[in-house]
Amino acid sequence: MTGDVQVVAAPGGGCHIFSGCGYPAPGLQDFEFKPIFTIGSFGFTKPMLIAVLCAISVIVFFAFAFSRPRLVPRGVQNLGELAILTVRDQVLRPALGRKGDGYLPLLVSLFFYIWLMNLMELIPFFQFPAMSRIGFVWPLVGVVYILYLYLGFKNQGGWGYLRNMIPPGVPFFILPILIPVEVARFFIVQPFTLGIRLFANMFAGHLLLTIFYLATWYMLSLSIGLIYAVGSAFMVLFVFLLELLVDLLQAFIFTTLTATYIASSLEAEH
Protein backbone atom coordinates (compact mmCIF):
# COMPACT_ATOMS: atom_id res chain seq x y z
CA MET A 1 0.00 0.00 0.00
CA THR A 2 1.37 3.38 -0.92
CA GLY A 3 0.79 6.94 0.18
CA ASP A 4 -2.41 7.99 -1.56
CA VAL A 5 -4.27 4.76 -0.88
CA GLN A 6 -3.61 5.15 2.82
CA VAL A 7 -4.57 8.82 2.85
CA VAL A 8 -7.76 8.31 0.86
CA ALA A 9 -8.83 5.04 2.39
CA ALA A 10 -8.16 5.93 6.00
CA PRO A 11 -10.89 8.56 6.40
CA GLY A 12 -13.21 6.80 3.95
CA GLY A 13 -12.63 3.26 5.29
CA GLY A 14 -15.38 2.91 7.85
CA CYS A 15 -17.01 6.21 7.13
CA HIS A 16 -20.50 6.06 5.64
CA ILE A 17 -23.45 8.43 5.53
CA PHE A 18 -25.56 8.45 8.75
CA SER A 19 -22.71 6.79 10.66
CA GLY A 20 -21.85 10.00 12.44
CA CYS A 21 -18.89 11.11 10.36
CA GLY A 22 -18.76 13.67 7.57
CA TYR A 23 -17.77 13.19 3.96
CA PRO A 24 -13.97 12.85 3.82
CA ALA A 25 -13.47 15.43 1.09
CA PRO A 26 -10.38 14.87 -1.04
CA GLY A 27 -7.87 17.67 -1.29
CA LEU A 28 -4.20 18.48 -1.65
CA GLN A 29 -3.32 15.74 0.84
CA ASP A 30 -4.18 13.22 -1.90
CA PHE A 31 -1.25 14.53 -3.93
CA GLU A 32 1.27 14.06 -1.11
CA PHE A 33 3.03 10.75 -0.67
CA LYS A 34 5.17 9.13 1.95
CA PRO A 35 8.53 8.04 0.51
CA ILE A 36 8.79 4.40 -0.53
CA PHE A 37 12.44 4.54 0.52
CA THR A 38 14.91 7.27 1.44
CA ILE A 39 18.55 7.88 0.64
CA GLY A 40 19.76 10.49 3.11
CA SER A 41 17.36 13.44 2.80
CA PHE A 42 16.08 12.26 -0.60
CA GLY A 43 12.77 10.41 -0.50
CA PHE A 44 11.71 8.25 -3.46
CA THR A 45 7.93 8.60 -3.77
CA LYS A 46 5.19 6.93 -5.80
CA PRO A 47 5.02 9.67 -8.52
CA MET A 48 8.78 9.23 -9.04
CA LEU A 49 8.30 5.47 -9.37
CA ILE A 50 5.55 6.07 -11.93
CA ALA A 51 7.76 8.50 -13.91
CA VAL A 52 10.66 6.02 -13.99
CA LEU A 53 8.39 3.10 -14.95
CA CYS A 54 6.78 5.12 -17.76
CA ALA A 55 10.15 6.17 -19.17
CA ILE A 56 11.42 2.58 -19.04
CA SER A 57 8.19 1.29 -20.64
CA VAL A 58 8.42 3.69 -23.59
CA ILE A 59 12.13 2.96 -24.13
CA VAL A 60 11.69 -0.82 -23.84
CA PHE A 61 8.63 -0.86 -26.12
CA PHE A 62 10.31 0.98 -28.99
CA ALA A 63 13.64 -0.81 -28.50
CA PHE A 64 11.82 -4.15 -28.59
CA ALA A 65 9.65 -3.16 -31.57
CA PHE A 66 12.62 -2.14 -33.69
CA SER A 67 15.35 -4.44 -32.36
CA ARG A 68 15.10 -6.62 -35.51
CA PRO A 69 13.29 -4.47 -38.07
CA ARG A 70 11.87 -6.25 -41.10
CA LEU A 71 10.74 -4.80 -44.40
CA VAL A 72 7.33 -6.39 -43.89
CA PRO A 73 6.57 -5.61 -40.24
CA ARG A 74 5.33 -8.35 -37.94
CA GLY A 75 4.14 -8.49 -34.34
CA VAL A 76 5.25 -5.64 -32.09
CA GLN A 77 6.97 -3.89 -35.00
CA ASN A 78 3.50 -3.39 -36.52
CA LEU A 79 2.34 -1.62 -33.39
CA GLY A 80 5.54 0.42 -33.15
CA GLU A 81 5.25 1.57 -36.75
CA LEU A 82 1.60 2.43 -36.26
CA ALA A 83 2.54 4.53 -33.20
CA ILE A 84 5.32 6.38 -34.99
CA LEU A 85 3.31 6.97 -38.17
CA THR A 86 0.36 8.30 -36.17
CA VAL A 87 2.56 10.93 -34.50
CA ARG A 88 4.25 11.71 -37.81
CA ASP A 89 1.00 12.15 -39.79
CA GLN A 90 -1.17 13.74 -37.10
CA VAL A 91 1.32 15.89 -35.22
CA LEU A 92 4.63 16.42 -37.02
CA ARG A 93 3.75 16.72 -40.72
CA PRO A 94 0.82 19.15 -40.29
CA ALA A 95 3.03 21.59 -38.37
CA LEU A 96 6.52 21.06 -39.76
CA GLY A 97 6.03 19.34 -43.11
CA ARG A 98 8.53 16.81 -44.46
CA LYS A 99 11.54 18.93 -43.50
CA GLY A 100 10.72 18.37 -39.84
CA ASP A 101 11.10 14.57 -39.91
CA GLY A 102 14.33 14.91 -37.92
CA TYR A 103 12.27 15.92 -34.88
CA LEU A 104 10.15 12.74 -35.02
CA PRO A 105 12.10 10.89 -32.26
CA LEU A 106 11.60 13.84 -29.88
CA LEU A 107 7.88 14.17 -30.61
CA VAL A 108 7.25 10.40 -30.42
CA SER A 109 9.06 10.19 -27.08
CA LEU A 110 7.20 13.21 -25.70
CA PHE A 111 3.80 12.02 -26.88
CA PHE A 112 4.02 8.48 -25.54
CA TYR A 113 5.75 9.43 -22.31
CA ILE A 114 3.10 12.06 -21.49
CA TRP A 115 0.25 9.80 -22.56
CA LEU A 116 1.48 6.90 -20.43
CA MET A 117 2.11 9.20 -17.44
CA ASN A 118 -1.47 10.51 -17.77
CA LEU A 119 -2.97 7.04 -18.20
CA MET A 120 -1.47 5.99 -14.88
CA GLU A 121 -4.40 7.69 -13.13
CA LEU A 122 -6.72 5.01 -14.50
CA ILE A 123 -4.54 1.94 -13.95
CA PRO A 124 -5.25 0.07 -10.70
CA PHE A 125 -2.51 0.14 -8.06
CA PHE A 126 -0.86 3.21 -9.63
CA GLN A 127 -4.05 5.36 -9.75
CA PHE A 128 -2.15 8.62 -9.93
CA PRO A 129 -1.23 10.84 -12.88
CA ALA A 130 2.36 11.92 -12.21
CA MET A 131 1.73 15.01 -14.38
CA SER A 132 -0.60 16.33 -11.67
CA ARG A 133 2.61 17.10 -9.74
CA ILE A 134 3.93 20.16 -11.53
CA GLY A 135 7.54 19.22 -10.85
CA PHE A 136 7.21 16.50 -13.49
CA VAL A 137 5.85 18.95 -16.09
CA TRP A 138 8.48 21.72 -15.90
CA PRO A 139 11.42 19.59 -17.09
CA LEU A 140 9.50 18.65 -20.25
CA VAL A 141 8.54 22.30 -20.80
CA GLY A 142 12.19 23.23 -20.17
CA VAL A 143 13.39 20.85 -22.88
CA VAL A 144 10.88 22.26 -25.39
CA TYR A 145 11.59 25.88 -24.39
CA ILE A 146 15.38 25.57 -24.67
CA LEU A 147 15.04 23.69 -27.97
CA TYR A 148 12.80 26.25 -29.69
CA LEU A 149 14.85 29.19 -28.44
CA TYR A 150 18.05 27.51 -29.63
CA LEU A 151 16.55 26.68 -33.04
CA GLY A 152 15.12 30.19 -33.40
CA PHE A 153 18.41 31.96 -32.68
CA LYS A 154 20.34 29.43 -34.80
CA ASN A 155 18.09 29.62 -37.88
CA GLN A 156 16.98 33.25 -37.88
CA GLY A 157 19.86 34.88 -36.05
CA GLY A 158 19.56 36.83 -32.79
CA TRP A 159 18.14 40.06 -34.22
CA GLY A 160 16.12 38.32 -36.95
CA TYR A 161 14.40 36.04 -34.44
CA LEU A 162 13.35 38.97 -32.26
CA ARG A 163 12.32 41.09 -35.27
CA ASN A 164 10.20 38.29 -36.74
CA MET A 165 8.06 38.17 -33.61
CA ILE A 166 6.32 41.35 -34.84
CA PRO A 167 4.35 40.93 -38.08
CA PRO A 168 5.59 43.04 -41.02
CA GLY A 169 3.70 46.20 -41.90
CA VAL A 170 3.23 47.37 -38.32
CA PRO A 171 3.83 51.18 -38.18
CA PHE A 172 7.16 52.07 -36.58
CA PHE A 173 5.64 54.17 -33.78
CA ILE A 174 3.48 51.20 -32.68
CA LEU A 175 6.53 48.95 -32.14
CA PRO A 176 7.40 50.20 -28.60
CA ILE A 177 3.82 49.39 -27.55
CA LEU A 178 3.86 45.88 -29.05
CA ILE A 179 7.36 44.76 -28.07
CA PRO A 180 6.53 44.27 -24.33
CA VAL A 181 3.45 42.20 -25.29
CA GLU A 182 5.43 40.00 -27.68
CA VAL A 183 8.33 39.55 -25.27
CA ALA A 184 5.97 38.59 -22.42
CA ARG A 185 4.04 36.23 -24.69
CA PHE A 186 7.05 34.54 -26.18
CA PHE A 187 9.37 34.20 -23.21
CA ILE A 188 6.93 33.87 -20.29
CA VAL A 189 3.32 33.10 -21.24
CA GLN A 190 3.97 30.53 -24.00
CA PRO A 191 6.07 28.09 -21.91
CA PHE A 192 3.97 28.80 -18.82
CA THR A 193 0.67 27.89 -20.52
CA LEU A 194 2.26 24.83 -22.13
CA GLY A 195 3.04 23.44 -18.68
CA ILE A 196 0.07 24.71 -16.70
CA ARG A 197 -2.47 23.30 -19.17
CA LEU A 198 -1.12 19.77 -18.80
CA PHE A 199 -0.71 20.02 -15.04
CA ALA A 200 -4.14 21.59 -14.39
CA ASN A 201 -6.02 19.06 -16.53
CA MET A 202 -4.38 16.13 -14.81
CA PHE A 203 -4.80 17.68 -11.35
CA ALA A 204 -8.49 18.41 -11.91
CA GLY A 205 -9.13 14.99 -13.44
CA HIS A 206 -7.57 13.12 -10.53
CA LEU A 207 -9.47 15.25 -8.02
CA LEU A 208 -12.76 14.65 -9.83
CA LEU A 209 -12.21 10.89 -9.92
CA THR A 210 -11.29 10.83 -6.22
CA ILE A 211 -14.39 12.88 -5.30
CA PHE A 212 -16.75 10.39 -6.96
CA TYR A 213 -14.86 7.29 -5.80
CA LEU A 214 -15.05 8.52 -2.22
CA ALA A 215 -18.65 9.70 -2.57
CA THR A 216 -19.71 6.26 -3.85
CA TRP A 217 -18.07 4.58 -0.86
CA TYR A 218 -19.39 7.17 1.56
CA MET A 219 -23.02 6.92 0.37
CA LEU A 220 -22.95 3.12 0.25
CA SER A 221 -25.33 2.07 3.05
CA LEU A 222 -28.73 0.48 3.54
CA SER A 223 -30.50 3.81 3.40
CA ILE A 224 -31.55 6.47 0.92
CA GLY A 225 -27.82 7.00 0.42
CA LEU A 226 -27.72 3.85 -1.72
CA ILE A 227 -29.52 5.67 -4.55
CA TYR A 228 -26.91 8.43 -4.46
CA ALA A 229 -24.14 5.81 -4.31
CA VAL A 230 -25.41 4.31 -7.56
CA GLY A 231 -25.55 7.79 -9.15
CA SER A 232 -22.03 8.51 -7.96
CA ALA A 233 -20.83 5.16 -9.32
CA PHE A 234 -22.19 6.14 -12.73
CA MET A 235 -20.30 9.41 -12.43
CA VAL A 236 -17.11 7.42 -11.70
CA LEU A 237 -17.65 5.54 -14.94
CA PHE A 238 -18.39 8.75 -16.84
CA VAL A 239 -15.34 10.60 -15.47
CA PHE A 240 -13.20 7.50 -16.12
CA LEU A 241 -14.19 7.52 -19.80
CA LEU A 242 -13.77 11.30 -19.95
CA GLU A 243 -10.28 11.01 -18.48
CA LEU A 244 -9.36 8.38 -21.07
CA LEU A 245 -10.06 11.06 -23.68
CA VAL A 246 -8.43 13.91 -21.72
CA ASP A 247 -5.23 11.88 -21.18
CA LEU A 248 -4.81 11.35 -24.90
CA LEU A 249 -5.89 14.89 -25.77
CA GLN A 250 -3.41 16.52 -23.40
CA ALA A 251 -0.53 14.46 -24.79
CA PHE A 252 -1.66 15.40 -28.29
CA ILE A 253 -1.97 19.13 -27.51
CA PHE A 254 1.41 19.29 -25.77
CA THR A 255 3.13 17.55 -28.70
CA THR A 256 1.29 19.52 -31.40
CA LEU A 257 2.15 22.83 -29.75
CA THR A 258 5.77 21.70 -29.40
CA ALA A 259 5.79 20.99 -33.15
CA THR A 260 4.28 24.41 -33.99
CA TYR A 261 6.78 26.19 -31.70
CA ILE A 262 9.65 24.36 -33.41
CA ALA A 263 8.14 25.29 -36.80
CA SER A 264 7.99 28.98 -35.85
CA SER A 265 11.63 28.80 -34.75
CA LEU A 266 12.80 27.20 -37.98
CA GLU A 267 11.34 29.95 -40.12
CA ALA A 268 9.56 33.26 -39.57
CA GLU A 269 5.81 32.96 -39.10
CA HIS A 270 4.94 35.92 -41.25
Added chain:
Amino acid sequence: MGLSRREAESRREAEGKGRAQGLETGWTIMSYLLGGMLAYGGIGWLVGRAVHISMLFPIGMLAGLVISLVYIVYRFGKQQAPSSKQSKQGAEPRPPRKEMTGDR
Protein backbone atom coordinates in the same frame (compact mmCIF):
# COMPACT_ATOMS: atom_id res chain seq x y z
CA MET B 1 -7.00 3.30 -56.70
CA GLY B 2 -3.54 4.90 -56.37
CA LEU B 3 -4.99 8.33 -57.11
CA SER B 4 -7.73 7.99 -54.54
CA ARG B 5 -5.20 6.96 -51.92
CA ARG B 6 -3.10 10.00 -52.79
CA GLU B 7 -6.20 12.17 -52.60
CA ALA B 8 -7.09 10.70 -49.23
CA GLU B 9 -3.54 11.31 -48.00
CA SER B 10 -3.51 14.92 -49.15
CA ARG B 11 -6.94 15.49 -47.63
CA ARG B 12 -5.75 13.98 -44.33
CA GLU B 13 -2.66 16.19 -44.45
CA ALA B 14 -4.78 19.28 -45.11
CA GLU B 15 -7.11 18.37 -42.24
CA GLY B 16 -4.14 17.90 -39.92
CA LYS B 17 -2.65 21.21 -41.04
CA GLY B 18 -5.94 23.00 -40.36
CA ARG B 19 -6.16 21.39 -36.92
CA ALA B 20 -2.59 22.35 -36.01
CA GLN B 21 -3.11 25.92 -37.24
CA GLY B 22 -6.38 26.23 -35.34
CA LEU B 23 -4.78 24.97 -32.16
CA GLU B 24 -1.84 27.32 -32.54
CA THR B 25 -4.03 30.33 -33.33
CA GLY B 26 -6.25 29.68 -30.33
CA TRP B 27 -3.35 29.41 -27.90
CA THR B 28 -1.54 32.36 -29.49
CA ILE B 29 -4.61 34.55 -28.93
CA MET B 30 -4.81 33.46 -25.32
CA SER B 31 -1.07 34.06 -24.92
CA TYR B 32 -1.50 37.60 -26.28
CA LEU B 33 -4.28 38.36 -23.79
CA LEU B 34 -2.19 37.08 -20.87
CA GLY B 35 1.04 38.58 -22.24
CA GLY B 36 -0.49 42.04 -22.62
CA MET B 37 -1.83 42.03 -19.08
CA LEU B 38 1.45 40.66 -17.74
CA ALA B 39 3.69 43.14 -19.60
CA TYR B 40 1.69 46.31 -18.94
CA GLY B 41 0.59 45.14 -15.49
CA GLY B 42 4.30 44.68 -14.69
CA ILE B 43 5.21 48.09 -16.10
CA GLY B 44 2.31 49.67 -14.20
CA TRP B 45 3.37 47.94 -10.99
CA LEU B 46 6.99 49.11 -11.36
CA VAL B 47 6.01 52.70 -12.17
CA GLY B 48 3.39 52.60 -9.39
CA ARG B 49 6.05 51.52 -6.89
CA ALA B 50 8.34 54.35 -8.00
CA VAL B 51 5.70 57.10 -7.81
CA HIS B 52 3.69 55.52 -4.92
CA ILE B 53 0.43 55.20 -6.90
CA SER B 54 -0.83 51.63 -6.46
CA MET B 55 -3.67 52.17 -8.95
CA LEU B 56 -1.16 52.07 -11.82
CA PHE B 57 -0.96 48.27 -11.51
CA PRO B 58 -4.64 47.52 -12.37
CA ILE B 59 -4.67 50.40 -14.87
CA GLY B 60 -1.61 48.86 -16.57
CA MET B 61 -3.30 45.46 -16.70
CA LEU B 62 -6.42 46.93 -18.29
CA ALA B 63 -4.32 48.93 -20.77
CA GLY B 64 -2.41 45.72 -21.63
CA LEU B 65 -5.69 43.89 -22.19
CA VAL B 66 -6.95 46.61 -24.55
CA ILE B 67 -3.62 46.68 -26.46
CA SER B 68 -3.72 42.88 -26.80
CA LEU B 69 -7.30 42.92 -28.07
CA VAL B 70 -6.51 45.56 -30.70
CA TYR B 71 -3.38 43.66 -31.71
CA ILE B 72 -5.30 40.36 -31.99
CA VAL B 73 -7.91 42.01 -34.22
CA TYR B 74 -5.14 43.60 -36.33
CA ARG B 75 -3.08 40.43 -36.67
CA PHE B 76 -5.71 37.71 -37.01
CA GLY B 77 -8.33 39.87 -38.70
CA LYS B 78 -5.78 40.47 -41.47
CA GLN B 79 -5.50 36.71 -42.13
CA GLN B 80 -9.18 36.61 -43.09
CA ALA B 81 -8.78 39.39 -45.67
CA PRO B 82 -8.01 37.22 -48.78
CA SER B 83 -11.10 35.05 -48.33
CA SER B 84 -13.39 38.08 -48.04
CA LYS B 85 -11.75 39.50 -51.18
CA GLN B 86 -12.36 36.20 -52.95
CA SER B 87 -16.00 36.20 -52.00
CA LYS B 88 -16.34 39.72 -53.43
CA GLN B 89 -14.83 38.64 -56.75
CA GLY B 90 -16.36 35.21 -57.10
CA ALA B 91 -19.53 34.48 -55.26
CA GLU B 92 -22.76 36.44 -55.11
CA PRO B 93 -22.94 38.95 -52.27
CA ARG B 94 -24.72 37.43 -49.31
CA PRO B 95 -28.23 38.88 -48.80
CA PRO B 96 -28.77 40.70 -45.48
CA ARG B 97 -29.98 38.51 -42.65
CA LYS B 98 -33.65 38.83 -41.82
CA GLU B 99 -32.89 39.65 -38.22
CA MET B 100 -30.88 42.65 -39.40
CA THR B 101 -33.58 44.01 -41.73
CA GLY B 102 -36.37 43.44 -39.26
CA ASP B 103 -38.49 42.01 -42.10
CA ARG B 104 -40.02 38.86 -40.64
